[in-house]
Amino acid sequence: MPGITIGDKVPNLEVETTKGKFKLHDYFADTWTILFSHPGDFTPVCTTELGMMAAYADNFTQKGAKLLGLSCDDISSHNEWIKDVEAYSGGHKVTYPIIADPKREIIKQLNMVDPDEKSSNGQPLPSRALHIVGPDKMVKLSFLYPATTGRNMDEVVRVLESLQKAAKHKVATPVNWKPGQKVVISPSVNNDQAKEMFPQGYEIADLPSKKDYLRFTNV
Missing domain, CATH: 3.40.30.10 (Glutaredoxin)
Structure with missing residues (x-):
């Protein structure tokens, strides 16, 4: 295009x-x-x-x-x-x-x-x-x-806030995310770094693979 x-x-x-x-x-x-x-x-x-x-x-x-x-x-x-x-x-x-x-x-x-x-x-x-x-x-x-x-103007607001959070923190927003809800930590951030970057804490989703890539936090 x-x-x-x-x-x-x-x-x-x-x-x-x-x-x-x-x-x-x-x-x-x-x-x-x-x-x-x-x-x-x-x-x-x-x-x-x-x-x-x-x-x-x-x-x-x-x-x-x-x-x-x-x-x-x-x-x-x-x-x-x-x-x-x-x-x-x-x-x-x-x-x-x-x-x-x-x-x-x-x-x-x-x-x-x-x-x-x-x-x-x-x-x-x-x-x-x-x-x-x-x-x-x-x-x-x-x-x-x-x-x-x-x-849909609410969607424009939602994606703007998503982009701004991603730019400020090493995070992304999951499916159907809305402002105020938890975000996910970027895979480029290891757990030691996550503890330092997100002192408020984070939770790891319990998945069958037992891999800890899906981590949720508030920012």
Whole structure:
């Protein structure tokens, strides 16, 4: 698949947004960023999504993450559409920037092109893509949804916290993990190191193999 993916550095593109022009790396700074695209302004699923992003904005800010939207419509269209988004979301303000990409150049470089959907004049449309970018400006996680399926904002929050815990501690999050639940210790950490790194203690799952690779702790 063309464009960036997990482990790639986001190119330092200069973009025009509803909050002015800037380079992506300047906007990212040294924080986490949730960079997401939507197929088009004044469309139903996208309106619900951007409204929910606005509703969750304070939650993301508390977790040290910024929001940055993108579609191929122009700034004038974005600004008009924002009025609908805010009205539908119960008055939550769209405080995050939305990138304009009428030439369809940025969506290609950011791997946000829908392989099936086209505009009325045959132009490529953005997929419903989302990259979580780390403080090092590298893509840490990507979601790719078709235009017909809206994202789950609670899942975005969950995976952001998972990534942040993994970055801070040598841990991973198990299946169906939710914030506040126990995490697993990385296999690269031996038991002696684990005792030192996790003074709160940890528990080892009793498995038929009797191997001690599945260790749970709280962080």
